[in-house]
Amino acid sequence: MKQVHKTKRYKRHFICFKCRKNFKQPNEKDLAEKDGELSLLLNAFYFSKPKKKISKDIVAYLNNKYFRQTINCPECRTEMVEVSMSFETPAKKYIKKWEILESHYRAEGFIHNSLPNKMKDYIRLLENSHKWHIQMLQNAENHKAYGESSAEAKTRLQENIAALENELKKLC
Ligand SMILES: [Zn+2]
Known part of the structure; x- marks a missing residue:
């Protein structure tokens, strides 16, 4: 049987000021994949030449769901702030x-x-x-x-x- 190797996607990095910690969160593509919306997400935001046209409403829906959502700290539930992957958390x-x-x-x-x-x-x-x-x-x-x-x-x-x-x- 052929083995399928899946490329691992990077995690998004967040910090919580209250806990003074950083937390990794799943990449939006992993979340979309889990919800069966990966193809929509890729066509709406990632492909320079989309394979299918995504309506404005769907783009807005995806934007809200995957990019605008506030991400709360897993420990204290305060809203976290996203940082770049090169950020060195104190x-x-x-x-x-x-x-x-x-x-x-x-x-x-x-x-x-x-x-x-x-x-x-x-x-x-x-x-x-x-x-x-x-x-x-x-x-x-x-x-x-x-x-x-x-x-x-x-x-x-x-x-x-x-x-x-x-x-x-x-x-x-
Ligand atoms: Zn916290």
């Missing part, structure tokens, strides 16, 4: 590192691989980012994201600035 005992990591996520909305260890340096980083965002806001027309209108860019930058100010207020 050891649980480095509480300050975790505080800075979480604060930066609240302020900037993404996980940064190499943040300063000292609070003073970290605050300076946020202050610089705040200045930079103010400059971008004054010139929002030149800082539009793909498909964004000027008004949308302004709103986004104002939200970024508010989040940075909020975090700086807590720290200073």
Whole structure:
């Protein structure tokens, strides 16, 4: 009998700020395979030349189910944050590192691989980012994201600035 070797898919990596741990979660393709939706998922998101056309409704359904779903910590049920596979999760005992990591996520909305260890340096980083965002806001027309209108860019930058100010207020 011929043996079928299945290529193993990578796991997605998440961190929980509350438990200060990382957790691996199944790849969306593995989940779709289990639910018999792999072919739909591949055609909707992965094939550069889809073998069949997937309707808009199905694309939205798949997007919600496989990409937009919040993933909760298996231990404390808090919502986790996805990190890249190269992200080096700090050891649980480095509480300050975790505080800075979480604060930066609240302020900037993404996980940064190499943040300063000292609070003073970290605050300076946020202050610089705040200045930079103010400059971008004054010139929002030149800082539009793909498909964004000027008004949308302004709103986004104002939200970024508010989040940075909020975090700086807590720290200073
Ligand atoms: Zn947790």
